[in-house]
Amino acid sequence: MYVAVKGGEKAIRNAHKLMARDRRGDTSVPSLSLKQVSEQLYLSVSRVMAEGSLYDAELAALGIKQSRGDLIEAAFLMRAYRTTLPRFGYSKPIGTAKMLIRRRISATYKDLPGGQLLGPTFDYTQRLLDFKLAADGEAPTPEVQEFEKEEVVPRVTDLLNEEGLIEPDESIAPDAPVGDITREPLTFPADRDLRLQNLARGDEGFLLALGYSTQRGFGRTHPFAGEIRLGEVEVDFFMEELGFEVPLGTMTVTECQMINQFQGSASAPPQFTRGYGLVPGQGERKVMAMALVDRSLRAEELGEEIDSPTQDQEFVLSHSDNVQATGFVEHLKLPHYVDFQSELELIRKVRKEWQEKREAAEQELIAEAAQ
Amino acid sequence: MTASSLKEQSPEIAARQSAMGILAKASAQDLAETWKNLGLEPNYTVIRPAEIGFVMVRGRAGGTGAPFNMCEATVTRCVIALDDGTTGFGQALGRDKQKVLQAALVDALWQQPEHRDLIETKVLQPLATTQEQAENETRAEVAATKVDFFTMVRGE
Structure with missing residues (x-):
C-alpha cells in the first residue's frame, strides 16, 4: 500500500x-x-x-x-x-474518401485512379544530415502542376471490393452504440470500436514494436500497405438546438488501409483481410503500426490461432497507453518510505530466521563430527 | 427525421450549412477582416456566451465501417440574437471566441432577407474564394509530386 x-x-x-x-x-x-x-x-x-x-x-x-x-x-x-472543459458531444464520422489529399500512396497498385501522390515525405531521402538547413533553413518554393479536381478519390480497398477479393467493411445499424473508453473502463473481450479508440491514442513506439513483431513472425499477417493518405477532412456536428448538422471546419488526419493475407473457410471463399489506422495530424508510422496491430487483434474474429503477444487483446490494450504506463512506472520514484520500511522489517526478520536455522544446522554438524 | 433528409428537404438549411462551413473554415484573421469591411454594427444580445469545449471526433473502421471515437477536438461555440429576435450560431474547431462571435453575427444577418445579399458578396464569397484558392494551390503542389514508378523486369 x-x-x-x-x-x-x-x-x-x-x-x-x-x-x-x-x-x-x-x-x-x-x-x-x-x-x-x-x-x-x-x-x-x-x-x-x-x-x-x-x-x-x-x-x-x-x-x-x-x-x-x-x-x-x-x-x-x-x-x-x-478534463477541465465540457464535452459538447460526438461528431458525425469523418469521411476520409472526401479528403483534400496532400499525400496518397499505395504499395499494392502502381496505376491507381487518382494516382500516387508522394506529397511532403521523408521517403526516398538519403537520411543525410543537412548542414544547409542548419545554416539558413529557408524554404524552397514547391513546384506546381495542373490537376484534375476530384471530390472523391476512390480507395484501393474499394477497387478490390468490386471484385469481391477483399472483405468489405462490416455494416452495422446507424444507431448502434459506439463504445467510448473515456467514459467506460475497458473490459475484455473489447469490440473493434473500443480497440481502435485505444490504438488511436496508444503509444507510437509500443505499437511500432508490436507491428514489427507481427512482420517478424509473431502472429504473421502478411501485410501490404494498401493505401496511406494524409490530408484535411471536414468535421460535422449535429446541433440539437438547430436540428441539423453544422460544419466545424477541417482537421488534418492520416489514414492507413493495410491489406493482409487471405483466408477462407468452408463457407467463405479466400479473400484479403484488412487492418485500419487513423490518427489526428500527420502520423504515418503510427497509422501503419496501428493498422498492423488492429489486424492482429482481429485474430479471434477471423478464427486464427492466438499465440503471439500482438494477438492478445488484454496484453496490447492494457499496455498501449503511455500516459497510464508512465504514471505507473514513474510513480516508483515518489517517496515509498513506509512501504519500504515494512519491507525492511520483513527482510530483517526473514534473514534472522534464516541465520538462526543455519547456525542451528552448523551446531548440529559440529556435534555430529564430535561424536 | 435525420439530419440528411432534412438537408434534402430544405435548400435553406443546406445554404445556411454551407455558409456556416465557410465561416468555420475561415482563419480568425480573414473573418475579422471581412467583418470589418462589411461595416455593419448590429445590436445584439448574447444568448450563449462563447464557450470552449470538446467534440469527440469519430472515424469509421476501414473508412466505411462501424464508427469509433478517434480523439477529441477543441471547439468554441456561441449564440447571439439580433434585435428582431433572429438567432445566430457560431461554432468552429479551435479556441477563438472572437471568431465564433463574428461567425454567429454573420449567421444571424444572413438569415435576414435584407442583409443576405450583402453577407454573401462581402463576407462569404471573399472567404470562399480565399479557401478555394488555398485548396487549389495545395492540389497543384501535390499534383507535382504525382509519381509513375516503372516495374523492373527481373534479370535485367
Missing part, C-alpha cells in the same frame, strides 16, 4: 523554479513561440495530439514547450486539460 508523505513545499517550489530556468535554457537565445513549434515541429505536435487524444495544434505546441520536448509529458498535459 502506498502511504503519502507531506511537507517539502519549499524544496518542491524551488525545484520547479529551477526546472523552469533550465527549460528556458540560454537566455541570449530567443524563447520559442508556440507558432514556431506548431509550424516547424508539426510531427511532434501530431504525436502529442494523437497520444494526448486531443486535436489542437496550439495546445500541443504549448505542451511540448512546457515539457521541454518530452512528448509523453506533453500528451499527459493534453489529457489533463481535457
Whole structure:
C-alpha cells in the first residue's frame, strides 16, 4: 500500500523554479513561440495530439514547450486539460474518401485512379544530415502542376471490393452504440470500436514494436500497405438546438488501409483481410503500426490461432497507453518510505530466521563430527 | 427525421450549412477582416456566451465501417440574437471566441432577407474564394509530386 508523505513545499517550489530556468535554457537565445513549434515541429505536435487524444495544434505546441520536448509529458498535459472543459458531444464520422489529399500512396497498385501522390515525405531521402538547413533553413518554393479536381478519390480497398477479393467493411445499424473508453473502463473481450479508440491514442513506439513483431513472425499477417493518405477532412456536428448538422471546419488526419493475407473457410471463399489506422495530424508510422496491430487483434474474429503477444487483446490494450504506463512506472520514484520500511522489517526478520536455522544446522554438524 | 433528409428537404438549411462551413473554415484573421469591411454594427444580445469545449471526433473502421471515437477536438461555440429576435450560431474547431462571435453575427444577418445579399458578396464569397484558392494551390503542389514508378523486369 502506498502511504503519502507531506511537507517539502519549499524544496518542491524551488525545484520547479529551477526546472523552469533550465527549460528556458540560454537566455541570449530567443524563447520559442508556440507558432514556431506548431509550424516547424508539426510531427511532434501530431504525436502529442494523437497520444494526448486531443486535436489542437496550439495546445500541443504549448505542451511540448512546457515539457521541454518530452512528448509523453506533453500528451499527459493534453489529457489533463481535457478534463477541465465540457464535452459538447460526438461528431458525425469523418469521411476520409472526401479528403483534400496532400499525400496518397499505395504499395499494392502502381496505376491507381487518382494516382500516387508522394506529397511532403521523408521517403526516398538519403537520411543525410543537412548542414544547409542548419545554416539558413529557408524554404524552397514547391513546384506546381495542373490537376484534375476530384471530390472523391476512390480507395484501393474499394477497387478490390468490386471484385469481391477483399472483405468489405462490416455494416452495422446507424444507431448502434459506439463504445467510448473515456467514459467506460475497458473490459475484455473489447469490440473493434473500443480497440481502435485505444490504438488511436496508444503509444507510437509500443505499437511500432508490436507491428514489427507481427512482420517478424509473431502472429504473421502478411501485410501490404494498401493505401496511406494524409490530408484535411471536414468535421460535422449535429446541433440539437438547430436540428441539423453544422460544419466545424477541417482537421488534418492520416489514414492507413493495410491489406493482409487471405483466408477462407468452408463457407467463405479466400479473400484479403484488412487492418485500419487513423490518427489526428500527420502520423504515418503510427497509422501503419496501428493498422498492423488492429489486424492482429482481429485474430479471434477471423478464427486464427492466438499465440503471439500482438494477438492478445488484454496484453496490447492494457499496455498501449503511455500516459497510464508512465504514471505507473514513474510513480516508483515518489517517496515509498513506509512501504519500504515494512519491507525492511520483513527482510530483517526473514534473514534472522534464516541465520538462526543455519547456525542451528552448523551446531548440529559440529556435534555430529564430535561424536 | 435525420439530419440528411432534412438537408434534402430544405435548400435553406443546406445554404445556411454551407455558409456556416465557410465561416468555420475561415482563419480568425480573414473573418475579422471581412467583418470589418462589411461595416455593419448590429445590436445584439448574447444568448450563449462563447464557450470552449470538446467534440469527440469519430472515424469509421476501414473508412466505411462501424464508427469509433478517434480523439477529441477543441471547439468554441456561441449564440447571439439580433434585435428582431433572429438567432445566430457560431461554432468552429479551435479556441477563438472572437471568431465564433463574428461567425454567429454573420449567421444571424444572413438569415435576414435584407442583409443576405450583402453577407454573401462581402463576407462569404471573399472567404470562399480565399479557401478555394488555398485548396487549389495545395492540389497543384501535390499534383507535382504525382509519381509513375516503372516495374523492373527481373534479370535485367
